[in-house]
Structure formats: structure tokens, C-alpha cells
Amino acid sequence: MSADGLPPLREVIERHGLQAKKALGQNFLLDLNLTGKVARAAGDLTGATVIEVGPGPGGLTRALLFSGAHRVVAIERDERCLAALAEISAHYPGRLDVISGDALKTDFSALADGPVKIVANLPYNIGTELLLRWLTPEAWPPFYQSLTLMFQREVAERIVAKAGSDAYGRLGVLAGWRTEARIAFDVPRQAFTPPPKVTSSVVHLVPREEPLAADVRKLGRVTEAAFGQRRKMLRQSVKSLGGEALLERCGIDPTRRAETLSIEEFVRLANAIP
Structure with missing residues (x-):
């Protein structure tokens, strides 16, 4: 048993046949010390609703609940993962809602209930698109208090890039305009199953109360x-x-x-x- 009283993730993956699918941009993070570190990077979760995208077998989901998140809403389009997530839900009664569906078709603001933090090891193939949507709603400040997201290191560098650097581009302008963004820490490729080709980084973004006025x-x-x-x-x-x-x-x-x-x-x- 793990510290949270649930079976080790490798055992969960084996039992439910959850081999990661490349087509879904899946790379599962199995090290519970690292998932705990991601949860801590989001700050105090007590009293917060945490929205997670692409929980997979639930490694980060477990860390968020174990770290005291009031409620976790997890959006998962891979139906193979739902049984494993249901086990976590049973272990934390009333604190985990799993939505079976596509994050790109989800109205995230409708899930908000009290203070909201978005924390996710985003599927590689939709991560940048989701971030752009969260950065560019018409109304600001947004419905969330912070974003704590995992990206490929190269994308993370583009998010926090400043003018004059090679990585500076559209993402850096939009993220820098509306948020204070920083790289919290790197995650080595060996921490994932299967290991991606590159290092990953966790980025923490906090909305600016009053960004410069612009359409x-x-x-x-x-x-x-x-x-x-x-x-x-x-x-x-x-x-x-x-x-x-x-x-x-x-x-x-x-x-x-x-x-x-x-x-x-x-x-x-x-x-x-x-």
C-alpha cells in the first residue's frame, strides 16, 4: 500500500490494462513523491476545487486529494481509466467528481464552485491549446486562482520567456500580459511511463488583477x-x-x-x- 492507503500505481495500471496511448498524448507520472511535489506547487488546496485534465490512472489525482483538496474535478476522455478513478473516488467519498469527456469541449468555468485551481499533467497534444484558452477569455480576472501545469520543457520556456530571448513568442506575450508565470521545477523523462523524449517542467501561473487594458x-x-x-x-x-x-x-x-x-x-x- 502507498502512503494514501491505495495500491501502487504500477499495480493499478497492470490490473486495469492501462498502457499509455500515444494518440492521446499520454505519459503517466508514477512517482508519488513527484505527484505530491506538483500538488504542493499549487499552494494551499484546502477549501479549493481543483480541476484536473487527463488524470489517467490517477497519480496526480491521488496527490491532490491527499494534499487536502476540498474537491477534485477530473476530466478524462480515455474510458479505460474510469474504473481506476472510481476506486479513488470510493476511497475519498464525496471529494472526487470524474467527467468522462473531451477537455477541449468542456466549459471549465461552469465547473467552478468556490475558489478554483487548475492542476494538471496535460496531455502533450492539447496542452498549449488549453493554456491559450485559459489565458484569453473576454472577462478578466478569470474563474481560477492559479494554473499549475506540466509541459515539455521547451513549451514551459516559451510561456515564461521575456522579450529578446529566443523562446519569446505569442505564448510569452499572452502569458506575461495576463499572468505572473514561473517554472516551478523540472521533471526528468525517466519519471514517466512511457518516458517521453524530452524533459518536462511544471509551470505556475497566477492571474494579474489588472493587466494592461487591451482587446x-x-x-x-x-x-x-x-x-x-x-x-x-x-x-x-x-x-x-x-x-x-x-x-x-x-x-x-x-x-x-x-x-x-x-x-x-x-x-x-x-x-x-x-
Whole structure:
């Protein structure tokens, strides 16, 4: 038995035939010390509803409950995992709700009940898409207090990147605009089953109360255009949005490239788009 009184995860996976599926972007984290570390990175969970995406056999789910989460809502599209999650639910009566479905089709704000934290070892194939959705709702501050998410190290570096760095792009602008984001720690590939080809990192994001005022759709358009042709000068890459005239209105040199612009300058551009 593990510290939480439930069977070891390897035994659960074997008993339920839960070999990870590449098509679902699955890499299971079996080390309960590491899942506990992810749960702790989310801060105090008592009194919080924690939303988890892609729990798989439930390693992180168990850590969240063991760490005192008031309630965990786990969204899992792989029906093979539901029986293993039901065992965890029985062990923690009334504290785990499992939703069988696709996270990309889920209205997360409708799951909110009291303070909400999102904590997940995200499936690799939908992680960035989900993060962008959580960063770009019309209404802000959002329904969640924080995001504690696992990504490939390369994606994590893009989320926390600052202007001028090679990793700086659309993700860095949107995350930096609306949240304070930092890499909490790295997770070696050997910790997963099967081991992915790269190191992973846990990123912790806390929403800013009052980010710089900008229309989220226009900021999305200007970052997409600018970084879509990142090797070109801005006068070329943002041509479809107003080109040199737009840049001159904002006092931005049209010969600069996207990765040199600060978040404030991107916001200025977004606000100047007609």
C-alpha cells in the first residue's frame, strides 16, 4: 500500500490494462513523491476545487486529494481509466467528481464552485491549446486562482520567456500580459511511463488583477501576425494590420523584429488597430 492507503500505481495500471496511448498524448507520472511535489506547487488546496485534465490512472489525482483538496474535478476522455478513478473516488467519498469527456469541449468555468485551481499533467497534444484558452477569455480576472501545469520543457520556456530571448513568442506575450508565470521545477523523462523524449517542467501561473487594458482578440491578431513571420521586419509581418502606418502611430521602429517588442509595445499596437 502507498502512503494514501491505495495500491501502487504500477499495480493499478497492470490490473486495469492501462498502457499509455500515444494518440492521446499520454505519459503517466508514477512517482508519488513527484505527484505530491506538483500538488504542493499549487499552494494551499484546502477549501479549493481543483480541476484536473487527463488524470489517467490517477497519480496526480491521488496527490491532490491527499494534499487536502476540498474537491477534485477530473476530466478524462480515455474510458479505460474510469474504473481506476472510481476506486479513488470510493476511497475519498464525496471529494472526487470524474467527467468522462473531451477537455477541449468542456466549459471549465461552469465547473467552478468556490475558489478554483487548475492542476494538471496535460496531455502533450492539447496542452498549449488549453493554456491559450485559459489565458484569453473576454472577462478578466478569470474563474481560477492559479494554473499549475506540466509541459515539455521547451513549451514551459516559451510561456515564461521575456522579450529578446529566443523562446519569446505569442505564448510569452499572452502569458506575461495576463499572468505572473514561473517554472516551478523540472521533471526528468525517466519519471514517466512511457518516458517521453524530452524533459518536462511544471509551470505556475497566477492571474494579474489588472493587466494592461487591451482587446484580447486584437492582441491575439497582432502577436499571431508578428510572430508568424518572426524573421521579417515588423513593417512586413504586420502589413495586413496596418503595416508602417500602424507602427509609426505607436512610435515603434518598423525595422524591428517581433522578438524585440515588450508586452507593453504589443498592447500599444493592439490598441491602435482600428
